[in-house]
Amino acid sequence: MVDIWLSDDHELGIASLEVPVAVDFKDIETSLEAYRKLLLIRTFEETLEALFAKGKIPGFVHTYIGQEAIAVGVCTNLRTDDYVTSTHRGHGHAIAKGIDLNGLMAEVFGKVTGICKGRGGSMHVADFSKGILGANGIVAAGTVIAAGAGLSIQTREEDQVVICFFGDGGINKGTVHEAMNFCSVKKLPVVFVCENNQYAQFTSRKLTTSVSDLSVRGVAYGMSTESVDGNNLVEVVEVSRRAIDNAREGLGPTLVVADTYRFGGHYVGDPQAYRSEDEVNESRRRDPLLLFENYLELHGLADSDRFELEKETISKLVNKAVMFAEQSDYPEAHTATDYVFTDLIEGRQ
Amino acid sequence: MVDIWLSDDHELGIASLEVPVAVDFKDIETSLEAYRKLLLIRTFEETLEALFAKGKIPGFVHTYIGQEAIAVGVCTNLRTDDYVTSTHRGHGHAIAKGIDLNGLMAEVFGKVTGICKGRGGSMHVADFSKGILGANGIVAAGTVIAAGAGLSIQTREEDQVVICFFGDGGINKGTVHEAMNFCSVKKLPVVFVCENNQYAQFTSRKLTTSVSDLSVRGVAYGMSTESVDGNNLVEVVEVSRRAIDNAREGLGPTLVVADTYRFGGHYVGDPQAYRSEDEVNESRRRDPLLLFENYLELHGLADSDRFELEKETISKLVNKAVMFAEQSDYPEAHTATDYVFTDLIEGRQ
Amino acid sequence: MRSISFGQATVEATAAAMREDDTVVITGEDIGWGGNFGQFKGLLEEFGPKRVLDMPISEALILGSAVGAAVTGLRPIASLSFVEFTMGAMDEIVNQAAKFRYMFGGQVSVPMVVRASDGVLRSSGPQHSESFEAFFSHMPGLKVVAPSNPADAKGLLRSAIDDDDPVVYLENKKITFRRGPVPEEDYRTALGQASIARTGSDVSLITYSVMTQHALEAAQVLLEEHSVDAEVVDLRSLVPLDIDSVLRSVAKTRRAVVCHEAWTFGGFGAEIASQINEHLFGELAAPVLRVGAQSAPIAFSPPLERALVPEASEVVQAVLRTVKP
C-alpha cells in the first residue's frame, strides 16, 4: 500500500504536479536539464547494480533509485559555491551538485583516477571544488558538519548556503538535535533536507521514531519547516527554493521533509525480507522519473521521442564513465599512507 | 529583573500558590515533611558553602540553593523503588529521594564512610538502595541512563517510574534527543524534568538555545509536556504527579519544564561576573522556601515559631552529619583500585 | 564435531543465556532481521520483540540505556554493527559504563555486553574497517574480548554475558562467516585465559582475533618453508590479560612477534611488547617485533587496503627478521 509512505497531504498520482510552477520550469532547457539529471542518477545507479552483480565493484553500494527528484530538485536552486553534505547514499546528491562523472565512477571502482583517489569509495564520494563536502558512512554525521559550513559562511560574510541531506533513520541521532539547535540560534544558512524514504536499513521508521510527521522535529528549534512530496520534482524545487532563499537572506535554517521511497534494497544485494514485493511495486507507480515525464508531456515540453533521445545520450555518458573507470589503474600499494597528513610525520611506524 | 526567568504564565509573588491543592497538602504532616526536606537541602548546601570556604571540602561543589522545590516537589510523589537520575548539581535530588545524610556528607568530604566510599565525591553521589542512580559529571548523561532504567521497568513488567533531572543547558545535548525519542516510541515510564535555572555555567540560556519555551522540545517527540513554576512546591507536586501517574499507568513519558533560578554561583566560589547582583537579589524574592512558608501560614498549617523549631532540628541533623564526616577516616591508599571490577583482574599493572 | 560459523556460534551462546535468564535482552539497530553478520539470526523469533529490540539510530542511547538497564536489573547486550559506531557512544562506554561501579563505590555492578564488529572486510572503507581495542583496553573498568574462532566465540560470549562487569566483545568481520568445530552443548570459556593455538619452540606469536588465523597460516609457512617452529598464543581476552601465558611462551622461545590487525602505533601490541621486554629483560634472543596496520585510515581500494593491513605474509616476514637477523 502506497499510503504507508505518503503523508496525508500528498495525493497519489500526478494531480499534485499542479502546484504553482516556477517560471523556469516552463522553460524547456531548464526542464530538460533537470530531466537529464534525474536520468543520469537513475542510469548511474542501475549501471552500478549491474556492475556490482558482475563483481566489478568492491565494498557495498547504496543506490539512490526512487529518490532522484529530491537531490535534483534541491540542487537546481544551488550555485557551485554552495555546499552540500551527504550520506552513505550519496551518489545522487553528488551528481545533482555537479560532481565529475568519470571521477565518481572511478572512485566507486576504487581506482586512482577516482575523485578521492580510491581512498573513499562509494560511501565517501566528495568534490570540494563543487561544494560537495562528502558522502559519509556515519549516519547523520553531515548535520554537524553542515552547521560548521554554515558558521563558516556567516563568519566570512558570504551569501552561500548549505544543504544537509539526511535520512528518516538519521533523524534520531543526537547530532541532528545539536546541529538544528545551533543553526537556529545563530540563524545559519543551512537547509536540512530529510529524505523520508520510510526505512532505515531493514527497519520501518514506525518502529523507531516517535512522531509520524517528521517536520514537527524542526518546530522544536523554532525553525521553519516544510513538507513536500519528494517524488515530485517541481514541488521539491519550489519548496526548497523558499528555504534556500530564506537561508541566503539570513533568515535562518529550515527543515524540509521530503517523502519518498527507496525502490532498491538498503544496499545492492539486500534480500529485502522486511518488506513485500507489492509494497515496492506499488511505490514504483510514483516513480519520480515517470512523474516528471508526465509533467513534461502535460506542459508540452517534451514527448516520448525526446525522452528516448535523452536516455541514449545519458547512457553513453555513463558507459563512457564505466570505460574510464575500468581502464584506470588501481592506486599503488606504496601510496597507501599518502594523504594522512598534509606533511610527513616522523617516528610513526 | 525577575521576568528574565519566569515564563509568561507564572505570576510574581504568592498569587500563583492558589492552584488546586492536592488533598495531602492540606495535611499538616505531609506539608511539614515537605518543608523539612526543603530546609534540609537548603541547610545542607549552605553548610557546604561554609565548609568549602574553610577548605574542608575537596574538589568543586555545585549547590542546589534556590531550586529545592523542584526536587522535593517531584520526589514527594515517588516510592523508594522508583528511580531518579541526577546531574552535577545532585545533592538536592539525592536528599529529596532519601539518601542517607551522613553518607552523603561523608562522600562530599571524600571519606571512606561516604555513600560511594569517597570514590565519587560531590558530583557522583548515588544510593542505589534508594533508586538514586547517581549524580553525574557529564551533562545530560542521565537522560539515556534514565531511558535504560525505564526500559528495564517495562521489561520486568513493574510499575516503577524514573525521574530524569537535567538542566536548561543540558537540553541541547544530543543524548536528550535520543532518550526522548526512544522513551516516547516505547512509552517508557520516564518523566524528564528540565530544571530551567536560566544559566549553564556562566552562559545565559538565550545565547545557546533556539527556543524560549523549552517545553516545545517535548512536542517534537509526541510527548506530553508541562510547564511549571519550579519555585512553587505545591505546583510542582501537582504537575509532576500528573506526569508520574501517567508514566506509571503506561501512558508514556512527559517533559516537565520547571522554571527556577540558581541563587548561588555555578560552583561554590564562582565570582559570577556574568550576572548582576540585582538580578540575584530580585530572584530571592521568590525563594521557594519563603513561598512555601507563606503557603503554610496562609493555610494555617504552621507559623513562624514552628518554622524556627524545624530549622533548629534540621540544623542539628546537618551538624551531626558534618561531625560524622569529619570524624570519619579517609580511604586507605592501598584500596585505590578496589571496585574497578567485580572480580580481580590479572595482568594489569 | 559439527562445524558452524562464528556468527552462528554467538547466536547459540546468546540463546542459551536468554533461555536461562529472563533478564538478558539484546538491543541494537536492525538486529531483528538477524544482524549484518547473521549474529542474531532467529533470536527475535524465539524471544520476541520485548527481548530483542530494534533500536533507533541512536548509539549514545543504545549504550547509555544499556548502562541504565544493567544497574536496574537487566543484563543487556548492546550491539553496534560496526565498531566505528561506538565513537558516537564513547561517553556512555568510557565515562559511564566503565566508571559506574568504581565511582559509586562498588554499590552496583554493570553487567552488560557491548558487541561490535571490527576489522577489515573487502573494501568496507575508512569508516567501516577499523579495530579499536586499544581504546577499550586502556580504559579501566572495561573487559575486552576478541575471539579468533567459532568455538571460542561461543564460550567467550557466554562468559561475557555472565560477567558482572561491562565487556566489550569484538568480532572481526573477516572471521564472522568462517566455520569451525563448535560443541553443541552449552559451555563457557573463561575470560583471561589465553590458549596456545599451536605449540612451537622457535618464536612466540602473540595475537588474538583474526590475526590468530593469520598467525596459524604463517606458522605453517614458517615450518614448511623456513623450518621455523612457531608457537601461537591466542589471548582471547585483552582485559583480563593472561600475561603469564605470554611470558611463559616467550621465556621458552626467547623470541616474540606481537600481531594484530589494528594500527601498530599506539596499538594494544605495544602493551604486550612492553610487558614482555620488561619481564624478560636479558632473556630474549631478538627484539620483540610488532605486526599491525600502517598508520592510515583503512582505504577503500583493494590494493591499498591490503597494503595497510597485515595478513600471514607480514607475520612470516617479521618472524624471519627475528630468527635470522
Added chain:
Amino acid sequence: MRSISFGQATVEATAAAMREDDTVVITGEDIGWGGNFGQFKGLLEEFGPKRVLDMPISEALILGSAVGAAVTGLRPIASLSFVEFTMGAMDEIVNQAAKFRYMFGGQVSVPMVVRASDGVLRSSGPQHSESFEAFFSHMPGLKVVAPSNPADAKGLLRSAIDDDDPVVYLENKKITFRRGPVPEEDYRTALGQASIARTGSDVSLITYSVMTQHALEAAQVLLEEHSVDAEVVDLRSLVPLDIDSVLRSVAKTRRAVVCHEAWTFGGFGAEIASQINEHLFGELAAPVLRVGAQSAPIAFSPPLERALVPEASEVVQAVLRTVKP
C-alpha cells in the same frame, strides 16, 4: 624574562594568530568568560562574539562544526574544557576530523585545533581527571601536542593553529596556572621536536606534559640523594613523535623510564617503550620501565587520587629500580 602562566601563554598565542588571520575562530562552552583555566581571557573583548563563540552544551556539534568550518575556509579552535567531554564527540574527532583528508583523497586539509584540559587537579573526580592521549595518538590523522611549560605552551599552540591538520592540544590542569618565563614576542615551536629539558648521563626520563615537571623534580632528588644523573626528554608532541631524540638519549644513558600521568596499561608509554626496546635491543643496561597511573578511574578522595597518579617520588623509585636492580 617576564614570567606568565601557562594559560596566559596560550592566550598570547591565540591572540597573535587571530590578529594575523581573520579566519581563526574559537568555539567552546563558556569561553567568553575566559575559560575554566583563564585560557581565553580577554579574547572575547578583543575579537568579539563572531570570532569567540560561546557554544551550546553540544560537544558533537562543537567538534563536528569545527570540521565543517575547517574545510570551508576557517581555522577553528574548538575547546572542550575537560578532556572527558571529548568522549561525546569522538565520532567527530575519530571518524571525521582525522579521516577527512585521507578518505577524500587529499582534496582538503582540516586545519583545526581541539583544545582540552586533562589530568588530575585537586579531587576533580572520576569524570574530570583523566588523560586520554593514548586514544588520540592511536588514531591516524590526528596530531597530538602536550606541552609541559608556559613557553612551550605558547610556541606549540601557535604551531598547532598554523598546522593544516587537526591537532589535539592537551593542557594539563595541574600546570595551567603555573608560571614560567615566556618571551613576549610571537614565536612558534615546531611540532615533532622533543626538547632535552635536562641533560644527564645515567638514565633517560622520557615524558611530556605535567610529568616533565615531576621528572625534573625527580632528577633533582636523584642527583642530590642518590648521585644519579638523569636526562629528561620532553616529547612536547606525541604525534609527530620525535623518536630520534628519544633513541639518541637512551643510546647514551642505556636506561629509560617512560613517564606519564595517564594509565600505564595501554598508555602511550607502551608505544615509546616498545620502540626503545626494538631499536636499542641489546644496548640497554636495564629494562625500560613505565611510570603511569594505576588502572582505575581517578578517585575523588585525596589519598586515593594521590595513590593512583604518579608524581616525582614514583619516578624516583622507578629510576632506582633501573639503576640499582
